[in-house]
Amino acid sequence: MKVNYLMPTRIIMGENCLSANRKLLAGLGKKGMIMTGPKSAKTNGSLDDTVRALSENGQAYALFDRVMNNPTDICVFEAARSIKAGGCDFVIALGGGSPMDAAKAAAVLALNDISKEELFGLKFTGALPLAAVPTTAGTGSETTPYSVLVDTTGPDGKSPREGGPAKRSFGSPSTFPRFAFLDARYMRTLGRDLTVHTAIDALSHAVEGMLTLRADRLSDALAAEALALLGACYEGLLNFPAVPGEFPTEIREKLLLASCIAGMVISQSGTAAPHSMGYHFTLNWGTDHGRANGLLMKPFLRWCREKEGASPVKPRIPALCAALGMELEEFFGILEKLLGKRERAAPAELEAWSAQKMKNAANTYLQPDQGEILRIFREAVG
Amino acid sequence: MKVNYLMPTRIIMGENCLSANRKLLAGLGKKGMIMTGPKSAKTNGSLDDTVRALSENGQAYALFDRVMNNPTDICVFEAARSIKAGGCDFVIALGGGSPMDAAKAAAVLALNDISKEELFGLKFTGALPLAAVPTTAGTGSETTPYSVLVDTTGPDGKSPREGGPAKRSFGSPSTFPRFAFLDARYMRTLGRDLTVHTAIDALSHAVEGMLTLRADRLSDALAAEALALLGACYEGLLNFPAVPGEFPTEIREKLLLASCIAGMVISQSGTAAPHSMGYHFTLNWGTDHGRANGLLMKPFLRWCREKEGASPVKPRIPALCAALGMELEEFFGILEKLLGKRERAAPAELEAWSAQKMKNAANTYLQPDQGEILRIFREAVG
Numbered sequence: 001m002k003v004n005y006l007m008p009t010r011i012i013m014g015e016n017c018l019s020a021n022r023k024l025l026a027g028l029g030k031k032g033m034i035m036t037g038p039k040s041a042k043t044n045g046s047l048d049d050t051v052r053a054l055s056e057n058g059q060a061y062a063l064f065d066r067v068m069n070n071p072t073d074i075c076v077f078e079a080a081r082s083i084k085a086g087g088c089d090f091v092i093a094l095g096g097g098s099p100m101d102a103a104k105a106a107a108v109l110a111l112n113d114i115s116k117e118e119l120f121g122l123k124f125t126g127a128l129p130l131a132a133v134p135t136t137a138g139t140g141s142e143t144t145p146y147s148v149l150v151d152t153t154g155p156d157g158k159s160p161r162e163g164g165p166a167k168r169s170f171g172s173p174s175t176f177p178r179f180a181f182l183d184a185r186y187m188r189t190l191g192r193d194l195t196v197h198t199a200i201d202a203l204s205h206a207v208e209g210m211l212t213l214r215a216d217r218l219s220d221a222l223a224a225e226a227l228a229l230l231g232a233c234y235e236g237l238l239n240f241p242a243v244p245g246e247f248p249t250e251i252r253e254k255l256l257l258a259s260c261i262a263g264m265v266i267s268q269s270g271t272a273a274p275h276s277m278g279y280h281f282t283l284n285w286g287t288d289h290g291r292a293n294g295l296l297m298k299p300f301l302r303w304c305r306e307k308e309g310a311s312p313v314k315p316r317i318p319a320l321c322a323a324l325g326m327e328l329e330e331f332f333g334i335l336e337k338l339l340g341k342r343e344r345a346a347p348a349e350l351e352a353w354s355a356q357k358m359k360n361a362a363n364t365y366l367q368p369d370q371g372e373i374l375r376i377f378r379e380a381v382g
Numbered sequence: 383m384k385v386n387y388l389m390p391t392r393i394i395m396g397e398n399c400l401s402a403n404r405k406l407l408a409g410l411g412k413k414g415m416i417m418t419g420p421k422s423a424k425t426n427g428s429l430d431d432t433v434r435a436l437s438e439n440g441q442a443y444a445l446f447d448r449v450m451n452n453p454t455d456i457c458v459f460e461a462a463r464s465i466k467a468g469g470c471d472f473v474i475a476l477g478g479g480s481p482m483d484a485a486k487a488a489a490v491l492a493l494n495d496i497s498k499e500e501l502f503g504l505k506f507t508g509a510l511p512l513a514a515v516p517t518t519a520g521t522g523s524e525t526t527p528y529s530v531l532v533d534t535t536g537p538d539g540k541s542p543r544e545g546g547p548a549k550r551s552f553g554s555p556s557t558f559p560r561f562a563f564l565d566a567r568y569m570r571t572l573g574r575d576l577t578v579h580t581a582i583d584a585l586s587h588a589v590e591g592m593l594t595l596r597a598d599r600l601s602d603a604l605a606a607e608a609l610a611l612l613g614a615c616y617e618g619l620l621n622f623p624a625v626p627g628e629f630p631t632e633i634r635e636k637l638l639l640a641s642c643i644a645g646m647v648i649s650q651s652g653t654a655a656p657h658s659m660g661y662h663f664t665l666n667w668g669t670d671h672g673r674a675n676g677l678l679m680k681p682f683l684r685w686c687r688e689k690e691g692a693s694p695v696k697p698r699i700p701a702l703c704a705a706l707g708m709e710l711e712e713f714f715g716i717l718e719k720l721l722g723k724r725e726r727a728a729p730a731e732l733e734a735w736s737a738q739k740m741k742n743a744a745n746t747y748l749q750p751d752q753g754e755i756l757r758i759f760r761e762a763v764g
Contacts, residue, residue: 001395001635003564008390010555011600013383173392182385217639218393221607225600253383257599 003216006173007264009132009143013182013257018046018133022053024179028129029089031060035079035103036094037067044186046094046135062086064106067095070167070282070289071102072150073116077157080109083128090129093177096198097139097148097289100132104147104175116157120170132177135186137255138198138290140205140263142180145171150283167279176267182260184252192240194288195247196338199237199255201290203230204297205262208272210320211304212363219268222261224323229258231325234334273368274300276358277377285343294339298332299379307366316365343381350377385598388555389646391514391525395564395639400428400515404435406561410511411471413442417461417485418476419449426568428476428517436474444468446488449477452549452664452671453484454532455498459539462491465510472511475559478580479521479530479671482514486529486557498539502552514559517568519637520580520672522587522645524562527553532665549661558649564642566634574622576670577629578720581619581637583672585612586679587644590654592702593686594745601650604643606705611640613707616716655750656682658740659759667725676721680714681761689748698747725763732759 012021025032032054034047041047042065054061064079083091083106091110093103104127105119112124132142141147148169154161187195206226209219236251278292287295301317305328308315317328324331354374361368368376394403407414414436416429423429424447436443446461465473465488473492475485486509487501494506514524523529530551536543569577588608591601618633660674669677683699687710690697699710706713736756743750750758 001566001632001639003393003395003639005393006390008388011385011387013385184383217611218607218643221603221610221643225603228603229599250383257383257385261600261603 033088076105079106083110096136100141138201143263197288197290200294202259204293209265209269226262272364276360415470458487461488465492478518482523520583525645579670579672582676584641586675591647591651654746658742
């Protein structure tokens with residue numbers, strides 16, 4: 001039996017956990033750079049809570065609120081310059097996956113004078129300490145070392161990248177956040193689509209995590225717990241109220257913890273083929289990351305079930321179904337309702353994407369070839 | 383929902399994992415102090431593997447092989463002096479709970495010039511980096527920050543302690559091992575009693591962990607996984623072969639991972655009343671720590687079931703039974719067979735122990751008073 005586990009982030013969850021544990025922030029440094037997007041942290045209460053905690057600690061801060069969805073290489077270098085210019089010695093990320101992923105990169109770049117290729121090649125030593133405050137429940141970035149960025153530029157870091165933008169990622173033990181503060185209050189105003197799509201992101205982490213080459217008994221146990229938590233949320237998600245604030249806090253909390261635990265899963269297991277495939281939807285159509293994974297889940301799982309039936313590998317779909325608490329067909333029914341009307345791609349588009357290298361396909365327990373990837377794409381959005 | 387989780391140790395499990403991952407040791411320092419007991423590490427292969435890994439890395443080492451069962455304050459101060467005298471900058475612990483717990487204390491004392499009371503009072507900053515190589519499957523010390531020591535001396539550190547020796551413990555984020563290397567090969571020669579008693583130790587961590595005030599959804603999920611792993615071992619343990627080497631490796635591995643995961647549980651939850659109570663058996667009769675917990679488990683769980691039926695707290699025994707995969711009576715039957723003939727105490731002895739402060743009783747979800755503790759003691763060994 002093999003296990004390889006590391007998840008050194010301290011997780012603190014609970015109402016007002018940031019304020020109640022502000023002394024932990026005091027240990028991070030003298031001046032914090034708060035990294036977030038332009039809007040949501042200002043209205044969901046997370047920015048106010050953070051600023052109050054730092055002020056009560058006597059810590060200074062600066063604000064970088066220009067992290068966009070799917071943050072770019074340009075953005076993280078700019079943030080690193082702001083961190084250095086402001087004399088900040090730690091970083092606090094407020095938001096969904098985008099600010100947290102961008103903050104990991106900026107925390108490295110502020111401490112290491114390196115190029116973009118050196119960043120992706122892990123040619124760095126250490127990073128500024130980082131605290132993560134998720135304000136969506138899906139990415140799990142608060143408990144992973146991963147930073148997923150859009151690489152937009154060529155070698156000079158300015159002119160456009162040949163072949164167009166691409167999603168690339170890095171992660172090392174030094175890019176785990178030091179702390180994750182989980183307070184479901186920050187999600188109170190999230191609307192139906194964002195709530196559902198981020199929940200599907202967490203779902204895809206747990207499901208794909210169980211179907212990777214690096215999955216082990218410990219990551220599977222965590223995946224099963226994430227899926228049990230999510231399983232208790234499907235009904236609530238399917239009946240999302242007209243007023244987001246009426247969505248029950250208990251469900252928000254389950255989604256938030258599920259997302260965090262699913263992050264622990266992929267920290268060990270990584271993700272499988274759909275994650276790489278879904279990046280094409282996000283880059284080309286602007287599809288939410290979680291939704292992109294969700295669109296691929298049914299055809300991918302069907303392919304796994306068919307393939308493992310004709311393969312000598314140990315079947316994994318039965319364990320996945322046990323963790324889901326239902327058979328695949330029932331699960332697909334829920335997923336379809338959550339996803340609603342599917343996007344459709346032009347045939348040539350799918351052929352072009354299938355011909356490209358899929359990094360995470362190599363980490364899948366059954367490795368789809370180009371033709372099989374095209375088939376999964378077609379069933380998803382063809 | 384509240385969660386408070388920290389377990390920063392990197393867990394690496396697998397046959398020959400020490401040798402295959404020796405580069406990780408290279409990052410710990412220039413000269414390692416290997417801390418172990420006088421015997422087992424020399425015959426079970428763990429010392430040879432460690433020395434070979436360090437030598438291949440070009441790292442020097444020294445050996446402190448005088449850690450006794452239930453290590454004392456005197457022992458850990460002596461080890462710290464050896465570490466400093468030898469110019470060692472990291473520690474590797476090989477063995478069961480005793481060497482690992484002693485190594486945590488010595489790693490603190492080698493870096494902090496403090497008294498015993500300051501050690502237990504956490505008046506220190508940091509510790510030398512520590513790698514833990516468990517050679518029994520029970521303590522889970524490789525994934526906890528805890529060091530349990532026998533305090534034998536009075537204020538001068540030399541003359542006997544007033545009232546006799548007592549078990550005391552400490553732990554802080556800095557006393558988690560940096561690495562845990564889990565190789566079931568080191569357990570091949572463990573006999574029936576040690577295998578069973580250490581397995582019961584792991585069992586007690588998972589069971590008690592679910593019955594503490596600090597238990598949360600994440601620690602419960604880990605406890606359930608530990609109990610699922612242990613549940614797959616009862617039959618093998620009940621039919622332990624005459625030749626220890628014939629005990630199946632697959633069961634050794636399950637016990638080892640269960641123990642490690644149960645360590646993750648108590649890192650968050652701490653333990654409950656039986657742990658404090660069982661120390662009296664160990665200190666007075668020399669009972670193995672795991673066996674001591676096992677002797678108390680049935681009367682403690684019966685008391686919990688009865689008490690929670692008459693209390694407004696949310697019942698926890700149903701969730702425990704779900705995790706055990708059986709009702710308590712069936713579980714008690716297995717436990718009785720594993721424990722065999724019970725030790726018996728004199729009535730006065732039990733009364734004296736019950737009158738003493740039980741630290742972990744305060745962390746139990748239902749807090750037993752002195753009379754209830756006496757009743758549990760009587761049912762266990764009266």
